[in-house]
Structures are given as C-alpha cells and as structure tokens.
Amino acid sequence: MSGAEIEYSVHAEAMTEVMTIELRVAAQPLDQALQEFSRQSGMQVIFFSSLTGGMRSPGVTGTYTVCAALEQLLAGSGLSFHLINPRTVGIRKEGAP
C-alpha cells in the first residue's frame, strides 16, 4: 500500500458542508444503507451494530454534501452523526455526547 492516502487540508466540517457528492443509495436496512453510502462517498463509517438494529433508511439519491446526505439517510432513526476525523463518520444516538 502506498503512502498516497489523501490528507484533507480543509477543515473537516467545512469540507463536508462544501463538497458535494453524487449518491444513489436505495431505501434499505439502515446499516446497509450506511455502508453503501461509504462506498459511494469514500467516507469511512463506523457504529455500534446495536444502534441500527431493525431500522430502515429512506435512502438518498442526488447531489448532496456529506452532511446533508447523512441527515437524509438517518431521517427518523433517532440517530445522529459526528465526524471522527475528516474521512471518518461515526453514528450515535441523538443527543449522546
């Protein structure tokens, strides 16, 4: 593996709000929708499996910023996301620290 890993110089929040990505994630179980989002956006995603148990996501299709896409994917789930670093999204309960 080369050391060509991309290091974003832009501040994480700014980047995820400005950069838009083309997405086509179908409505499906939430855990799978998040993994599909990861594949299409290139963002890493991680969460405790118990959080998403049995939940479905409405999916997201179109051009979105990372933040807007995640908001849509998580709509109605009672979950929120936070950026662990510029390339990694964590999922947690809404209002959790």
Next chain:
Amino acid sequence: MTRDRKLNRAVGEQAAEAWETFHGTEEASPVEHRDFGAWMVRSPENIEAYVRVSRTMRTLKAAHIRWPDTPVETLIREAKEYTEQVVKPLRDAGSADEQEQRPRIAPVRFAFAMAAMILIAVAAGWFVWMTPQTFETGFGEQRFVRLNDGSGLTLNTASTVEVKLGKSHRVIRLIRGEALFDVAHDAARPFDVYTGQIVLRAVGTRFDVDVRDDRTTVTIVEGVVSLTHGLEGALPQGNTPLLHASDRVVIDAAGPAAPQHGVRLDEVVAWTQQQLVFNSRPLGEVAEEFNRYNREIIVIESSELRSEEISGVFKANDPASFVAFLANIPDVRIRDDGRGGHVVTLDAAVESRP
C-alpha cells in the same frame, strides 16, 4: 528439491504428457498408443520416467495412499500391475504382426526393475515435472495475478501461493495467507486449491480462502465448489459437500464445521479494494483485521469492549481512524505501547461493573 536421481527434464515432461494422454479425460487414439510405445522402448530412461510419473500421479490421486505409509512390496506389486496394464493397449492397438512380436516384454521387465529401484528413492511428487510458479505478498501488500489459463488470483497481505497449471489439472497451493480465486471455466482441467487441511475443487467460479494458524475459512462468491477434508490429492467423495454462493465453511483441527449460508459477500471481497467491511463484528476481531495490514498494532485489553459488535467500512491502511473511534467511546483509555501501537482499556470501575 529431492535427493533421488535426477531425470532429464524433457523426458520427465514427455512422460507426464503421456500419463495425461492415457489417464486424462480424453480417450487416447491408436496413433497415440503407437507413438507412446515407440517412445517407451526408445530408452530405459523413458520407462523409468513413465513409471515414476504414474506412481506419483496415482499417489496423488488416491486419497489414502501416501508414499511413506505404503509398504514397498505393495508399491512394487502395483507398479508391476500398472506397467503391464500400460503395455497391453500397445499390443491391442498395433497391427497383427506387431501382436505376434514380443519385444515389449523386455521393457516391461525392465520397467519392473526400474520401479523397484525408484521406490527406494524419495518420493518426489508430481511436481518434479513442473516447476511451480510462486507468488508472494509482503506484510500490508496486495497483488493481483492473471494466470495463463485466464484465472485471476488476488493475494491479500502476507500470503504465498504456488501455482501449477498442467494439461489436465490446475493446482494451487495456498501456503499461507488469503487469496481470492477467479477461476476460468475449463471442465477438462479441474482447478484444485490445497491448503494442507482441505482440497477445494472448482470448475468456473469465484471463492475466497483464508488460512490463519490452524484454521481455514472458505467463502464462495460465485458458482459451486466441492470441499474435501484431507491432504493434497484427496478427491471429492460421494458425500463431499458442495458449496454454493454465499456459503462459508470454517475448517479447524476438528475438521469442517457445518456451512453457514447467506454470508454477506461485500464483506468477504472488500479486502481486494483495500477495504475492511464489518457487519456486526466484535471489536476484538476488527482490531485483529487492522493488525493484519499495519504495524500500528491495536490491542484491546478489555474483554467487555472486545465483544462489543460494530459495523462499518474502513480503509485497511487507516488504523488511526479506528483508534480515533475507540477514543470517542466513553470510559475508554488508550495508551501507546511504546512501539507505535495502541493498548485500549476500559476504566477499571467500568470494567468491574456486573
């Protein structure tokens, strides 16, 4: 490789080819019989080579006969029977006047003597005749290899395979590590994968084999594969289980476990994209996955934490992000191990929670 008497390599290859002609999937033609007879009587070396090839091939093909375990007398008897059997079609295929001649008896006797001599020598195995191609990856490295038969081989980190593509048989030995096989369809040439524990046979299919310590994990991505528990050369038996797409079997010292069905394949093949995909995997196993690719070793000491299940998608070469995730979990403490790695613990008060 072996200490027994070296045979001319070209002779060995001719003998191997002859063996394949007579024992492969196709019927040998009368012309081939005649050519073979002419070749056999040309020199004692040819006979020796042929007997050696037939011995080692039969050894490979027989699931339970292995060189060191078989008494020499048995081997001699088999070699004798076998040699006579080989010579017989020559008389059948030849012309009438050839049938009256008996010159080939001498080669038979000679072959018998040769066989006895050979049996004393160290078993060389079929691979005497073919130098294997070896492909290797280092720690954290991956590699795709396109084989001559069109099959594709993707090697994961720290893996070694030996490849032999014969005219009637394709053999891959996965010596260590993990590989994803994309088998080019060729019904006349079975594609066998040996791991030391099992033999997998595929015709045209895609499957992943992961060898770690004393455990082999086989996952079928496409097509059908037969799995035989045993050493190299073991052949599928009547009750050999057939594995289909999304089936997984774990084989340990006790043998193969019952197949799991409906395995998530994205998780299985993600490594070929340098990705780690986890679907409800214990944190301990996730850390071990990262440790397969990176020198930044992550050790999770808390058993409670290790068993917590997570899902997600990561780059295999980005353990730092995984560590950052761990650091965000309440009550988790992370310290450096002094060698560039991380030791992850839970606060003592939390760990002792009932």
